[in-house]
Amino acid sequence: MSATFDRTWIWHPAFSENQPGTAGLFVHFRRLFTLEKEPPTTLKIHISADTKYKLYVNQHLVSFGPVKGDQNLWFYDEVDIGPFLRKGENHVAVHVLRLFYATQFAPSFPRLASGGLRITVPEDEEEYSEHLHSSTQWESAIDPFASLRVDEPEDVFLHTYEAHRRQHGDVPLEWKAAKVLELKNSTGNTPPWNLSPRLIPPHQVRKACFAEIHNLQSDVPLETWRNALLAGQSKGSRPEVCLAPGSRHQFQLEVTAHTTAFLRIRFLRPSYSGSSIRLSYAESYEDEPDLYEGVRRKAHRRDMTKQLLGPHDFYQLQGRTNFPGPRYFENEELQEIFAPFHYRTFRFIKVDISVEGAGLVFQGIDIDSVHYPLDVQANITSGSQESIVQPLWTTSLRTLVNCMHDCYEDCPFYEQLQYAMDTRSSALFTYCVSGDDRLARQAIIQLYNSFQPRLGLTASRAPSHRQQFIPHFSLYWICLLGDHLEYFDDKIFLTKFIAVVDAILTTFASLIDPQLGLVKWEIRTGIWNYVDWTKEWKPYGCPLVCERTGFSTFTNEIYAYTLQTAAKIATAVKRTAVADEYRQRAEKVAAAVREHCFDGEFFTDSLVSAQADDTLVPYSQHSQVWAVLSGIVQGPGAQELLRKSIRQTNEKKFVQESLAMSFYTLRALSMAGGTVYEDHFHAFWEPWRYQLAMGVTTWIEDSISQRSDCHAWGSAPLYEFVAEVAGVRPAAPGWKAIQVRPRLKLYPELDARVPLRMVNGKTSGIVHVSWAQGTATTDVWVRIKVDMKGAQPVPVHISLPGLEMTLDSDSNSEFLVHRPSQSLPVLTFTRLTSRKCLENNNS
Structure with a gap:
């Protein structure tokens, strides 16, 4: 069998990466040709480059890319250049940013061992292939004036800031015929770039x-x-x-x-x-x-x-x-x-x-x-409370959007990296405001591709030129899958990740101490046991007591929590035996935490037996919150634990959670039930209101270092107002049933618009929830309407104080809630309009 080669990539014939003082170089490509007839109105080409490109056709910027990829998945763009061509002479140019491979600079931008530019024309447009296809007819020139600065003290991630110096006077660009790269693609060999079509829409x-x-x-x-x-x-x-x-x-x-x-x-x-x-x-x-x-x-x-x-x-x-x-x-x-x-x-x-x-x-x-072109469909208005609610809502939206480009980013000013913990929150916020999962699906795939069998972990961030491993972030990735199941129910998509889910959970199981039944911290080079950015846990975000004992309450709690999430995923893909195993493992870990990490009132950050030896703060809000989230403590016990721990945290006696971790505090308050969520809701936003008073327009990364002023993990109001205040969330995976459980006590009036999941780039439905004070000061009007945008009706489970009912989604309902007093005793309702009532035990 004769060898075959891929010849679709070209590069500068004399490019050298042995250049000190710069993270990379710019390479110019150009192609001049003449068209004897009017060009087609549509002419699509495929284009990619390593590391980044900008495509110009007759002095118009037509496209830029590719989306950040890595050796597992390298993206190309399909670009229509037809509208920019003309009869006669045409000038097509590509500006390529090449970051050097064999350096630690610019970890935010993965690249492979060789630079390259790839342009191909689909077979049905073959007459234009000779003009545009990668070949030696393209000319290339290295920019002799530009460098990518590596001397910026705080820039340790991007290295895309430029210096252009004219040291050589009037020096021309030295154009040379491009070199065609011959890349063997037979006998089990492939080009280094594993090409994939772009998975997300073009940037806005x-x-x-x-x-x-x-x-x-x-x-x-x-x-x-x-x-x-x-x-x-x-x-x-x-x-x-x-x-x-x-x-x-x-x-x-x-x-x-x-x-x-x-x-x-x-x-x-x-x-x-x-x-x-x-x-x-x-x-x-x-x-x-x-x-x-x-x-x-x-x-x-x-x-x-x-x-x-x-x-x-x-x-x-x-x-x-x-x-x-x-x-x-x-x-x-x-x-x-x-x-x-x-x-x-x-x-x-x-x-x-x-x-x-x-x-x-x-x-x-x-x-x-x-x-990223986020199509925001959600909206919240709150009448007399608008001056309080709208700044929280709009600032959260702006922060989220500014952290969405090629991928979800932790902060656009510094890293521009996609971390699993950050992405889990950002993806949920995206689902709530747009129903769009395209960037989230890409994130799930890229983090999955980062899995390292030698560690049994996914990388903390991907794609990246420099991998990093934070064990807890592999668990957040599994939670990202669980959220996608809840909002989209795409079992075919999720099935391919099950083996890696099991591998990660097996890695944690292998670290369980046989005497205590608790997962041990693996403390070694190449592993960072980051928990959260707090003042007490500086500089690395890890409780020192855990490093001394080798045991972390948080680690065991989030492991148990993730096992329960994984059990739901396994059940959805019909791996019931695996799901049962995960639940049993979660119960054993929960029992071990109760036995060894609970002092009778609070959960310590490590073993209770180590508390007497700890001269630092032995308690954190984190250990209490995750005890509730993992189900270790439930019901009235969970409510009392959170009330007491919040009081201790406010008095500076417990380590306080960061803005990022605050999202999970809210989840615990919701899960605990009773009135604990409502009782703490308004005071909870004081750190956000303080930021607004300090003139921010996007939420800060954390209040300790005050490094970045834009980090989407602070956009928790997007989730809270949609899923908790308006109370709209999936009642069955993929919105096959809708839950509407508004928290009427929080605002005297509210009007919410909540999108369902996006299908083929369009929202499949909108849920409208509103309430306002009636003519009597103790009455509240509640209106619920579902617009399915042509989709099949689904059940809508409505839950109001003292009332549970299920309606078809093509039903419009309006209720008058009679509130006899502000203490909210048992309420009565008058249902004013409805169609197709399926179940109404209280009407």
Whole structure:
């Protein structure tokens, strides 16, 4: 059998990754060809690159990508370039960012051992293949001026900030015929990139603008800068700003809210090179951080008396040249544009312009916000409480969206990595506001692909160029599967992950101590037993007592909790014997926790026997919350435990959970039953209200280090208002039945719109729940309506105080709730309208 080869990838023939002082390089590709006839209105190509690309057709940015992948799954895009082609000469260009493989730089961006660009044309468009298909007809050139900075103190994840320096004067790009990579694809061999079509929709790109300019240092009047830079300051096209030779200019720009965006900085092309611009990106005004303690010193985010601290891009203008550039933009001979390749995250930008030689004409900065196209279908309004509820809701939405790009991200300013714990929360929030699971499905697959048999764990984050393992995060991944089962019931999708679920749970089972029946911590190189970011557990988020004893109450509680979740998954895919085994294992672990980690009043963070030796705080809110979530304590006992532990936490006697872990405190309050959720609900949001008072527009990562000002695990209000306050959630997997259990005591009036799951990119239904005070001050009107968008009706289980009923989803119901007193004794109802009542024992 003769060998066969894949020849669909091309690369620069002389590219070398042995370049110090940079995380990678930019490579330009171009293809010039002439069409003798009008091009088709639609012409789709497939394109991918390692590491990232931007595709330009006749000076129009058509596409950028690919979605971050790794050696297990590398994505390509299908792009329609037909609308951008024309009869006559055509110029197709690809700007490729290649991050070096054999370095630890830029762990946020996986890449394989060779750079590459792949462009193919489907067989039914073969006449265009000779013009576009990867071949030696493409020319390539390495950018000699640009580097990816590795000297930014706080940038240890991205390394996509750029420095462009014109050290060699008027030097042309050195174009060379691209090299076709021959990659053996026979006798069990494959190319290094395991290609897959894109799994998520293209990003949403929208025009944005600056809102204000601060702290100007310039001989040009403030009003001139405002007219050139701010929205609504000038009619028609914005005026240019003429900058004198030898002048220096500094100003700080603010957008209305935290943003992720592409930037284009435009100048009239100067006569000479040498002038420069530096853009520094920040989320907040702040004082110098305490690097020893690892904390930022932030107060009100708009306190302009403080500094803007953050990474920067540097661009030295090329000026007029005898040699054409890559021709990405229109009018390049007249205009010089700096467009940082990767999107930038900011709320504020500090701009420094240095004019050398001849004068410089500044033409403006364009902003295009970019993120996952989240179609928000949910909405909450609350009448007289709107000023309290809406900031929580809108800030949560903005935070979630800013943390959704190629994947769910922990924070867009720093890591841009998809961690399992963070993703579990973000995916749930996404289901609640849009019913969209496309990014979540991709996350599930990518984390699954990170599984390492030698450890029996999935990586804590994926995809990533540098794997990391946090055992608890493998359990959060299993919980992510359980949530997907609840909201989408896609058993075929989930079945493929069952073997890895079992492997992870077996890894934890192998660590059970035979005498105590508790899972031991594995303390060794390559494993990080992170629990939560708290002041007492700095610097690594681990209780010190657990490191000393080798046992963690939290570990055993979340293991028992996950076993129960895995049992539901196993039952759904008809592995009933496995499900029974998981439940039995959960019960044994729960019994061991009760015996060895409960002192009769509270759960200690480790063994009760170690408590007397512990000079630090022996209790945390975490151990109490997860005791409830895992079912170790239930009913009135759970309610009393949470009431007491919250009181102890508020008095600073217990380790307090972070914003991230607060979501699980809320889940425990809900699970405990009684009135404990309602009793703590309004006070619970005080840390969020404090953030708003400090001028944030997205939720912070944590209140201890105050590092990032945008982290989606703080967007818990999205879930709470939808699933708890409005009370809408699946009553059966995949919304085959709907539960409506509104918490009427929390707000005097509320109007909620809640989407069901998305099918083929469209919402399958909307549930409307509202209530308002009746004519009598003790009465409440409750309205429930389900719009199935053409789908088959499903049962709707309605639960109100003193009333349980089941209706078809094509029924509209309206109730008058008679509330005799504010103490909520047994209520009576008048059902005003309905159709197709299936069951109503109280009507």
